[in-house]
Amino acid sequence: MIEKISYIARVAGTEIMRIYNGSLKLGSYQKLDQSPVTNADLLSHKIIMYSLRNLTPDVPVLSEEDITEWQECRDGSCFWLIDPLDGTKEFLLRNGAFTVNIAFIEYGQPIMGVVYVPAYNILYAADNGQAWKINYKGERINIAVRASCYPMIVMSRNDVDYDQHHLYSYLKRFKNYKIINIGSSFKFCLIAEGSVHFYPRFSSTKIWDTAAGHVIARAAGAMINDWDGNSLHYRNIKRSFLNPGFQVSSY
Structure with a gap:
Protein backbone atom coordinates (compact mmCIF):
# COMPACT_ATOMS: atom_id res chain seq x y z
CA MET A 1 0.00 0.00 0.00
CA ILE A 2 2.74 2.50 0.87
CA GLU A 3 4.29 1.98 -2.57
CA LYS A 4 0.95 2.72 -4.22
CA ILE A 5 0.45 5.85 -2.12
CA SER A 6 3.98 6.99 -2.94
CA TYR A 7 3.23 6.57 -6.64
CA ILE A 8 0.01 8.58 -6.33
CA ALA A 9 1.87 11.40 -4.57
CA ARG A 10 4.52 11.43 -7.30
CA VAL A 11 1.92 11.60 -10.08
CA ALA A 12 0.20 14.51 -8.34
CA GLY A 13 3.55 16.21 -7.80
CA THR A 14 4.47 15.83 -11.46
CA GLU A 15 1.31 17.67 -12.49
CA ILE A 16 1.95 20.39 -9.91
CA MET A 17 5.40 20.90 -11.42
CA ARG A 18 3.95 21.29 -14.91
CA ILE A 19 2.16 24.39 -13.64
CA TYR A 20 5.11 25.50 -11.49
CA ASN A 21 7.46 25.30 -14.49
CA GLY A 22 5.05 27.02 -16.85
CA SER A 23 4.08 24.07 -19.05
CA LEU A 24 0.50 24.68 -17.93
CA LYS A 25 -0.94 28.10 -17.15
CA LEU A 26 -1.14 29.11 -13.49
CA GLY A 27 -4.51 30.16 -12.13
CA SER A 28 -4.75 31.58 -8.60
CA TYR A 29 -7.84 32.40 -6.54
CA GLN A 30 -8.81 33.27 -2.97
CA LYS A 31 -11.00 31.07 -0.79
CA LEU A 32 -13.63 32.47 1.53
CA ASP A 33 -11.09 32.43 4.39
CA GLN A 34 -8.76 34.55 2.22
CA SER A 35 -6.21 31.73 1.83
CA PRO A 36 -4.92 31.17 -1.71
CA VAL A 37 -5.77 28.22 -3.92
CA THR A 38 -4.42 27.52 -7.40
CA ASN A 39 -5.29 25.22 -10.25
CA ALA A 40 -2.25 23.19 -9.14
CA ASP A 41 -4.00 22.50 -5.79
CA LEU A 42 -7.17 21.46 -7.60
CA LEU A 43 -5.43 19.29 -10.20
CA SER A 44 -3.45 17.47 -7.51
CA HIS A 45 -6.67 17.01 -5.52
CA LYS A 46 -8.47 15.43 -8.49
CA ILE A 47 -5.62 12.99 -9.11
CA ILE A 48 -5.35 11.89 -5.49
CA MET A 49 -9.10 11.60 -4.90
CA TYR A 50 -9.62 9.57 -8.08
CA SER A 51 -6.73 7.27 -7.20
CA LEU A 52 -7.73 6.70 -3.58
CA ARG A 53 -11.36 6.03 -4.44
CA ASN A 54 -10.26 3.39 -6.91
CA LEU A 55 -7.71 1.91 -4.52
CA THR A 56 -9.90 1.86 -1.38
CA PRO A 57 -13.50 2.61 -2.40
CA ASP A 58 -14.91 1.93 1.08
CA VAL A 59 -12.58 4.30 2.93
CA PRO A 60 -13.72 7.94 3.20
CA VAL A 61 -11.35 10.74 2.22
CA LEU A 62 -10.97 14.17 3.80
CA SER A 63 -9.09 16.72 1.70
CA GLU A 64 -8.40 20.40 2.13
CA GLU A 65 -10.23 20.83 -1.18
CA ASP A 66 -13.20 18.54 -0.39
CA ILE A 67 -14.65 18.23 3.11
CA THR A 68 -17.96 16.63 2.11
CA GLU A 69 -17.08 13.30 3.82
CA TRP A 70 -15.94 14.82 7.10
CA GLN A 71 -18.73 13.25 9.16
CA GLU A 72 -17.92 9.78 7.79
CA CYS A 73 -14.27 10.39 8.66
CA ARG A 74 -15.19 11.60 12.14
CA ASP A 75 -17.48 8.68 12.88
CA GLY A 76 -15.58 5.83 11.19
CA SER A 77 -12.56 3.87 12.35
CA CYS A 78 -10.28 4.96 9.50
CA PHE A 79 -9.97 7.50 6.70
CA TRP A 80 -7.54 9.15 4.31
CA LEU A 81 -6.44 12.68 5.17
CA ILE A 82 -4.80 14.65 2.36
CA ASP A 83 -3.44 18.05 1.48
CA PRO A 84 -3.00 18.04 -2.29
CA LEU A 85 -0.63 21.01 -2.21
CA ASP A 86 0.59 22.02 1.23
CA GLY A 87 2.31 25.38 1.11
CA THR A 88 0.37 27.14 -1.63
CA LYS A 89 1.98 30.43 -0.58
CA GLU A 90 5.42 28.81 -1.00
CA PHE A 91 4.32 27.58 -4.42
CA LEU A 92 3.31 31.10 -5.44
CA LEU A 93 6.58 32.48 -4.05
CA ARG A 94 8.41 29.86 -6.13
CA ASN A 95 10.76 28.80 -3.34
CA GLY A 96 10.22 25.03 -3.69
CA ALA A 97 9.06 24.43 -0.10
CA PHE A 98 5.67 22.92 -0.92
CA THR A 99 4.54 19.33 -0.56
CA VAL A 100 1.93 16.70 -1.37
CA ASN A 101 0.59 15.10 1.84
CA ILE A 102 -1.27 11.78 2.07
CA ALA A 103 -1.93 10.11 5.44
CA PHE A 104 -3.97 7.14 6.58
CA ILE A 105 -5.69 7.65 9.94
CA GLU A 106 -6.83 4.74 12.11
CA TYR A 107 -8.62 5.31 15.43
CA GLY A 108 -7.40 8.90 15.52
CA GLN A 109 -3.74 8.17 14.86
CA PRO A 110 -1.83 8.56 11.57
CA ILE A 111 -0.29 5.15 10.90
CA MET A 112 0.97 5.55 7.34
CA GLY A 113 1.99 8.64 5.43
CA VAL A 114 3.77 10.12 2.46
CA VAL A 115 5.12 13.63 1.98
CA TYR A 116 6.44 14.36 -1.49
CA VAL A 117 8.50 17.49 -2.21
CA PRO A 118 8.12 17.75 -5.99
CA ALA A 119 10.46 20.72 -6.55
CA TYR A 120 13.32 18.66 -5.08
CA ASN A 121 12.02 15.23 -6.13
CA ILE A 122 12.38 13.92 -2.57
CA LEU A 123 9.78 11.59 -1.07
CA TYR A 124 9.42 10.89 2.65
CA ALA A 125 7.35 7.97 3.88
CA ALA A 126 6.46 6.04 7.02
CA ASP A 127 4.73 2.72 7.59
CA ASN A 128 4.83 0.06 10.30
CA GLY A 129 6.85 2.31 12.59
CA GLN A 130 9.66 2.90 10.08
CA ALA A 131 10.55 6.12 8.28
CA TRP A 132 12.63 6.66 5.18
CA LYS A 133 13.21 9.03 2.30
CA ILE A 134 13.87 8.44 -1.38
CA ASN A 135 16.20 11.09 -2.71
CA TYR A 136 16.34 12.60 -6.18
CA LYS A 137 18.66 9.78 -7.28
CA GLY A 138 16.04 7.17 -6.31
CA GLU A 139 18.07 5.93 -3.34
CA ARG A 140 16.08 4.80 -0.29
CA ILE A 141 17.60 6.02 2.98
CA ASN A 142 16.31 5.16 6.44
CA ILE A 143 15.95 8.30 8.55
CA ALA A 144 15.96 9.09 12.27
CA VAL A 145 16.00 12.19 14.46
CA ARG A 146 19.26 13.48 15.90
CA ALA A 147 20.16 15.47 19.00
CA SER A 148 22.50 18.46 18.81
CA CYS A 149 24.30 20.86 21.13
CA TYR A 150 23.50 23.55 18.56
CA PRO A 151 19.79 23.03 17.93
Missing part, protein backbone atom coordinates in the same frame (compact mmCIF):
# COMPACT_ATOMS: atom_id res chain seq x y z
CA MET A 152 18.14 24.17 14.73
CA ILE A 153 14.60 25.44 15.29
CA VAL A 154 12.36 25.49 12.25
CA MET A 155 9.29 27.68 12.07
CA SER A 156 6.67 28.43 9.49
CA ARG A 157 7.33 31.36 7.23
CA ASN A 158 3.69 32.36 7.76
CA ASP A 159 3.41 31.71 11.52
CA VAL A 160 2.90 35.38 12.40
CA ASP A 161 -0.30 35.25 14.45
CA TYR A 162 1.23 33.96 17.68
CA ASP A 163 1.97 35.97 20.82
CA GLN A 164 5.67 36.89 20.71
CA HIS A 165 5.80 36.34 24.47
CA HIS A 166 5.20 32.62 23.88
CA LEU A 167 8.10 32.45 21.47
CA TYR A 168 10.49 34.26 23.82
CA SER A 169 9.48 31.99 26.70
CA TYR A 170 10.03 28.96 24.50
CA LEU A 171 13.49 30.08 23.35
CA LYS A 172 14.75 30.58 26.92
CA ARG A 173 15.31 26.83 27.21
CA PHE A 174 17.90 26.84 24.42
CA LYS A 175 21.46 28.06 23.98
CA ASN A 176 23.37 28.46 20.73
CA TYR A 177 20.23 27.89 18.68
CA LYS A 178 19.45 28.98 15.15
CA ILE A 179 15.98 29.65 13.69
CA ILE A 180 15.13 28.93 10.07
CA ASN A 181 11.81 29.56 8.34
CA ILE A 182 10.32 27.00 5.96
CA GLY A 183 6.75 26.44 4.81
CA SER A 184 4.60 23.30 4.60
CA SER A 185 4.99 19.83 6.12
CA PHE A 186 8.60 19.84 4.92
CA LYS A 187 9.42 20.96 8.49
CA PHE A 188 8.31 17.61 9.93
CA CYS A 189 10.47 15.79 7.40
CA LEU A 190 13.57 17.84 8.17
CA ILE A 191 13.19 16.89 11.83
CA ALA A 192 12.65 13.25 10.85
CA GLU A 193 15.91 13.15 8.89
CA GLY A 194 17.87 14.95 11.61
CA SER A 195 18.55 18.19 9.71
CA VAL A 196 16.65 20.29 12.28
CA HIS A 197 15.61 19.53 15.83
CA PHE A 198 12.54 21.47 16.99
CA TYR A 199 9.39 22.84 15.41
CA PRO A 200 7.16 24.94 17.70
CA ARG A 201 3.76 25.94 16.38
CA PHE A 202 1.89 28.68 18.22
CA SER A 203 -0.73 29.61 15.63
CA SER A 204 -3.42 27.40 14.15
CA THR A 205 -2.97 24.66 11.58
CA LYS A 206 -5.47 22.38 9.91
CA ILE A 207 -5.34 18.62 10.39
CA TRP A 208 -4.43 17.97 6.73
CA ASP A 209 -1.36 20.20 7.20
CA THR A 210 0.12 17.91 9.84
CA ALA A 211 -1.02 14.28 9.58
CA ALA A 212 1.41 12.93 6.98
CA GLY A 213 4.39 14.79 8.43
CA HIS A 214 3.31 13.71 11.91
CA VAL A 215 3.52 9.99 11.19
CA ILE A 216 6.88 10.37 9.42
CA ALA A 217 8.43 12.40 12.25
CA ARG A 218 7.03 10.06 14.91
CA ALA A 219 8.30 6.95 13.12
CA ALA A 220 11.74 8.61 12.96
CA GLY A 221 11.72 9.09 16.74
CA ALA A 222 10.26 12.57 17.23
CA MET A 223 7.66 13.54 19.82
CA ILE A 224 4.62 15.52 18.64
CA ASN A 225 2.67 16.98 21.56
CA ASP A 226 0.38 19.91 22.19
CA TRP A 227 1.46 22.56 24.69
CA ASP A 228 -0.22 20.63 27.52
CA GLY A 229 1.98 17.61 26.76
CA ASN A 230 -0.75 15.53 25.10
CA SER A 231 -0.06 13.63 21.88
CA LEU A 232 -1.46 15.29 18.79
CA HIS A 233 -4.38 13.23 17.47
CA TYR A 234 -7.10 13.22 14.81
CA ARG A 235 -10.10 11.96 16.77
CA ASN A 236 -13.48 13.69 17.13
CA ILE A 237 -12.90 15.91 14.12
CA LYS A 238 -14.62 19.25 14.43
CA ARG A 239 -15.94 21.25 11.49
CA SER A 240 -13.12 23.77 11.96
CA PHE A 241 -10.50 21.04 11.31
CA LEU A 242 -8.09 22.91 13.60
CA ASN A 243 -5.17 21.46 15.53
CA PRO A 244 -4.11 22.92 18.88
CA GLY A 245 -0.70 24.53 19.09
CA PHE A 246 2.05 21.92 19.31
CA GLN A 247 5.74 21.14 19.34
CA VAL A 248 7.68 18.60 17.28
CA SER A 249 10.80 17.67 19.20
CA SER A 250 13.74 15.43 18.29
CA TYR A 251 14.68 14.95 21.99
Whole structure:
Protein backbone atom coordinates (compact mmCIF):
# COMPACT_ATOMS: atom_id res chain seq x y z
CA MET A 1 0.00 0.00 0.00
CA ILE A 2 2.74 2.50 0.87
CA GLU A 3 4.29 1.98 -2.57
CA LYS A 4 0.95 2.72 -4.22
CA ILE A 5 0.45 5.85 -2.12
CA SER A 6 3.98 6.99 -2.94
CA TYR A 7 3.23 6.57 -6.64
CA ILE A 8 0.01 8.58 -6.33
CA ALA A 9 1.87 11.40 -4.57
CA ARG A 10 4.52 11.43 -7.30
CA VAL A 11 1.92 11.60 -10.08
CA ALA A 12 0.20 14.51 -8.34
CA GLY A 13 3.55 16.21 -7.80
CA THR A 14 4.47 15.83 -11.46
CA GLU A 15 1.31 17.67 -12.49
CA ILE A 16 1.95 20.39 -9.91
CA MET A 17 5.40 20.90 -11.42
CA ARG A 18 3.95 21.29 -14.91
CA ILE A 19 2.16 24.39 -13.64
CA TYR A 20 5.11 25.50 -11.49
CA ASN A 21 7.46 25.30 -14.49
CA GLY A 22 5.05 27.02 -16.85
CA SER A 23 4.08 24.07 -19.05
CA LEU A 24 0.50 24.68 -17.93
CA LYS A 25 -0.94 28.10 -17.15
CA LEU A 26 -1.14 29.11 -13.49
CA GLY A 27 -4.51 30.16 -12.13
CA SER A 28 -4.75 31.58 -8.60
CA TYR A 29 -7.84 32.40 -6.54
CA GLN A 30 -8.81 33.27 -2.97
CA LYS A 31 -11.00 31.07 -0.79
CA LEU A 32 -13.63 32.47 1.53
CA ASP A 33 -11.09 32.43 4.39
CA GLN A 34 -8.76 34.55 2.22
CA SER A 35 -6.21 31.73 1.83
CA PRO A 36 -4.92 31.17 -1.71
CA VAL A 37 -5.77 28.22 -3.92
CA THR A 38 -4.42 27.52 -7.40
CA ASN A 39 -5.29 25.22 -10.25
CA ALA A 40 -2.25 23.19 -9.14
CA ASP A 41 -4.00 22.50 -5.79
CA LEU A 42 -7.17 21.46 -7.60
CA LEU A 43 -5.43 19.29 -10.20
CA SER A 44 -3.45 17.47 -7.51
CA HIS A 45 -6.67 17.01 -5.52
CA LYS A 46 -8.47 15.43 -8.49
CA ILE A 47 -5.62 12.99 -9.11
CA ILE A 48 -5.35 11.89 -5.49
CA MET A 49 -9.10 11.60 -4.90
CA TYR A 50 -9.62 9.57 -8.08
CA SER A 51 -6.73 7.27 -7.20
CA LEU A 52 -7.73 6.70 -3.58
CA ARG A 53 -11.36 6.03 -4.44
CA ASN A 54 -10.26 3.39 -6.91
CA LEU A 55 -7.71 1.91 -4.52
CA THR A 56 -9.90 1.86 -1.38
CA PRO A 57 -13.50 2.61 -2.40
CA ASP A 58 -14.91 1.93 1.08
CA VAL A 59 -12.58 4.30 2.93
CA PRO A 60 -13.72 7.94 3.20
CA VAL A 61 -11.35 10.74 2.22
CA LEU A 62 -10.97 14.17 3.80
CA SER A 63 -9.09 16.72 1.70
CA GLU A 64 -8.40 20.40 2.13
CA GLU A 65 -10.23 20.83 -1.18
CA ASP A 66 -13.20 18.54 -0.39
CA ILE A 67 -14.65 18.23 3.11
CA THR A 68 -17.96 16.63 2.11
CA GLU A 69 -17.08 13.30 3.82
CA TRP A 70 -15.94 14.82 7.10
CA GLN A 71 -18.73 13.25 9.16
CA GLU A 72 -17.92 9.78 7.79
CA CYS A 73 -14.27 10.39 8.66
CA ARG A 74 -15.19 11.60 12.14
CA ASP A 75 -17.48 8.68 12.88
CA GLY A 76 -15.58 5.83 11.19
CA SER A 77 -12.56 3.87 12.35
CA CYS A 78 -10.28 4.96 9.50
CA PHE A 79 -9.97 7.50 6.70
CA TRP A 80 -7.54 9.15 4.31
CA LEU A 81 -6.44 12.68 5.17
CA ILE A 82 -4.80 14.65 2.36
CA ASP A 83 -3.44 18.05 1.48
CA PRO A 84 -3.00 18.04 -2.29
CA LEU A 85 -0.63 21.01 -2.21
CA ASP A 86 0.59 22.02 1.23
CA GLY A 87 2.31 25.38 1.11
CA THR A 88 0.37 27.14 -1.63
CA LYS A 89 1.98 30.43 -0.58
CA GLU A 90 5.42 28.81 -1.00
CA PHE A 91 4.32 27.58 -4.42
CA LEU A 92 3.31 31.10 -5.44
CA LEU A 93 6.58 32.48 -4.05
CA ARG A 94 8.41 29.86 -6.13
CA ASN A 95 10.76 28.80 -3.34
CA GLY A 96 10.22 25.03 -3.69
CA ALA A 97 9.06 24.43 -0.10
CA PHE A 98 5.67 22.92 -0.92
CA THR A 99 4.54 19.33 -0.56
CA VAL A 100 1.93 16.70 -1.37
CA ASN A 101 0.59 15.10 1.84
CA ILE A 102 -1.27 11.78 2.07
CA ALA A 103 -1.93 10.11 5.44
CA PHE A 104 -3.97 7.14 6.58
CA ILE A 105 -5.69 7.65 9.94
CA GLU A 106 -6.83 4.74 12.11
CA TYR A 107 -8.62 5.31 15.43
CA GLY A 108 -7.40 8.90 15.52
CA GLN A 109 -3.74 8.17 14.86
CA PRO A 110 -1.83 8.56 11.57
CA ILE A 111 -0.29 5.15 10.90
CA MET A 112 0.97 5.55 7.34
CA GLY A 113 1.99 8.64 5.43
CA VAL A 114 3.77 10.12 2.46
CA VAL A 115 5.12 13.63 1.98
CA TYR A 116 6.44 14.36 -1.49
CA VAL A 117 8.50 17.49 -2.21
CA PRO A 118 8.12 17.75 -5.99
CA ALA A 119 10.46 20.72 -6.55
CA TYR A 120 13.32 18.66 -5.08
CA ASN A 121 12.02 15.23 -6.13
CA ILE A 122 12.38 13.92 -2.57
CA LEU A 123 9.78 11.59 -1.07
CA TYR A 124 9.42 10.89 2.65
CA ALA A 125 7.35 7.97 3.88
CA ALA A 126 6.46 6.04 7.02
CA ASP A 127 4.73 2.72 7.59
CA ASN A 128 4.83 0.06 10.30
CA GLY A 129 6.85 2.31 12.59
CA GLN A 130 9.66 2.90 10.08
CA ALA A 131 10.55 6.12 8.28
CA TRP A 132 12.63 6.66 5.18
CA LYS A 133 13.21 9.03 2.30
CA ILE A 134 13.87 8.44 -1.38
CA ASN A 135 16.20 11.09 -2.71
CA TYR A 136 16.34 12.60 -6.18
CA LYS A 137 18.66 9.78 -7.28
CA GLY A 138 16.04 7.17 -6.31
CA GLU A 139 18.07 5.93 -3.34
CA ARG A 140 16.08 4.80 -0.29
CA ILE A 141 17.60 6.02 2.98
CA ASN A 142 16.31 5.16 6.44
CA ILE A 143 15.95 8.30 8.55
CA ALA A 144 15.96 9.09 12.27
CA VAL A 145 16.00 12.19 14.46
CA ARG A 146 19.26 13.48 15.90
CA ALA A 147 20.16 15.47 19.00
CA SER A 148 22.50 18.46 18.81
CA CYS A 149 24.30 20.86 21.13
CA TYR A 150 23.50 23.55 18.56
CA PRO A 151 19.79 23.03 17.93
CA MET A 152 18.14 24.17 14.73
CA ILE A 153 14.60 25.44 15.29
CA VAL A 154 12.36 25.49 12.25
CA MET A 155 9.29 27.68 12.07
CA SER A 156 6.67 28.43 9.49
CA ARG A 157 7.33 31.36 7.23
CA ASN A 158 3.69 32.36 7.76
CA ASP A 159 3.41 31.71 11.52
CA VAL A 160 2.90 35.38 12.40
CA ASP A 161 -0.30 35.25 14.45
CA TYR A 162 1.23 33.96 17.68
CA ASP A 163 1.97 35.97 20.82
CA GLN A 164 5.67 36.89 20.71
CA HIS A 165 5.80 36.34 24.47
CA HIS A 166 5.20 32.62 23.88
CA LEU A 167 8.10 32.45 21.47
CA TYR A 168 10.49 34.26 23.82
CA SER A 169 9.48 31.99 26.70
CA TYR A 170 10.03 28.96 24.50
CA LEU A 171 13.49 30.08 23.35
CA LYS A 172 14.75 30.58 26.92
CA ARG A 173 15.31 26.83 27.21
CA PHE A 174 17.90 26.84 24.42
CA LYS A 175 21.46 28.06 23.98
CA ASN A 176 23.37 28.46 20.73
CA TYR A 177 20.23 27.89 18.68
CA LYS A 178 19.45 28.98 15.15
CA ILE A 179 15.98 29.65 13.69
CA ILE A 180 15.13 28.93 10.07
CA ASN A 181 11.81 29.56 8.34
CA ILE A 182 10.32 27.00 5.96
CA GLY A 183 6.75 26.44 4.81
CA SER A 184 4.60 23.30 4.60
CA SER A 185 4.99 19.83 6.12
CA PHE A 186 8.60 19.84 4.92
CA LYS A 187 9.42 20.96 8.49
CA PHE A 188 8.31 17.61 9.93
CA CYS A 189 10.47 15.79 7.40
CA LEU A 190 13.57 17.84 8.17
CA ILE A 191 13.19 16.89 11.83
CA ALA A 192 12.65 13.25 10.85
CA GLU A 193 15.91 13.15 8.89
CA GLY A 194 17.87 14.95 11.61
CA SER A 195 18.55 18.19 9.71
CA VAL A 196 16.65 20.29 12.28
CA HIS A 197 15.61 19.53 15.83
CA PHE A 198 12.54 21.47 16.99
CA TYR A 199 9.39 22.84 15.41
CA PRO A 200 7.16 24.94 17.70
CA ARG A 201 3.76 25.94 16.38
CA PHE A 202 1.89 28.68 18.22
CA SER A 203 -0.73 29.61 15.63
CA SER A 204 -3.42 27.40 14.15
CA THR A 205 -2.97 24.66 11.58
CA LYS A 206 -5.47 22.38 9.91
CA ILE A 207 -5.34 18.62 10.39
CA TRP A 208 -4.43 17.97 6.73
CA ASP A 209 -1.36 20.20 7.20
CA THR A 210 0.12 17.91 9.84
CA ALA A 211 -1.02 14.28 9.58
CA ALA A 212 1.41 12.93 6.98
CA GLY A 213 4.39 14.79 8.43
CA HIS A 214 3.31 13.71 11.91
CA VAL A 215 3.52 9.99 11.19
CA ILE A 216 6.88 10.37 9.42
CA ALA A 217 8.43 12.40 12.25
CA ARG A 218 7.03 10.06 14.91
CA ALA A 219 8.30 6.95 13.12
CA ALA A 220 11.74 8.61 12.96
CA GLY A 221 11.72 9.09 16.74
CA ALA A 222 10.26 12.57 17.23
CA MET A 223 7.66 13.54 19.82
CA ILE A 224 4.62 15.52 18.64
CA ASN A 225 2.67 16.98 21.56
CA ASP A 226 0.38 19.91 22.19
CA TRP A 227 1.46 22.56 24.69
CA ASP A 228 -0.22 20.63 27.52
CA GLY A 229 1.98 17.61 26.76
CA ASN A 230 -0.75 15.53 25.10
CA SER A 231 -0.06 13.63 21.88
CA LEU A 232 -1.46 15.29 18.79
CA HIS A 233 -4.38 13.23 17.47
CA TYR A 234 -7.10 13.22 14.81
CA ARG A 235 -10.10 11.96 16.77
CA ASN A 236 -13.48 13.69 17.13
CA ILE A 237 -12.90 15.91 14.12
CA LYS A 238 -14.62 19.25 14.43
CA ARG A 239 -15.94 21.25 11.49
CA SER A 240 -13.12 23.77 11.96
CA PHE A 241 -10.50 21.04 11.31
CA LEU A 242 -8.09 22.91 13.60
CA ASN A 243 -5.17 21.46 15.53
CA PRO A 244 -4.11 22.92 18.88
CA GLY A 245 -0.70 24.53 19.09
CA PHE A 246 2.05 21.92 19.31
CA GLN A 247 5.74 21.14 19.34
CA VAL A 248 7.68 18.60 17.28
CA SER A 249 10.80 17.67 19.20
CA SER A 250 13.74 15.43 18.29
CA TYR A 251 14.68 14.95 21.99
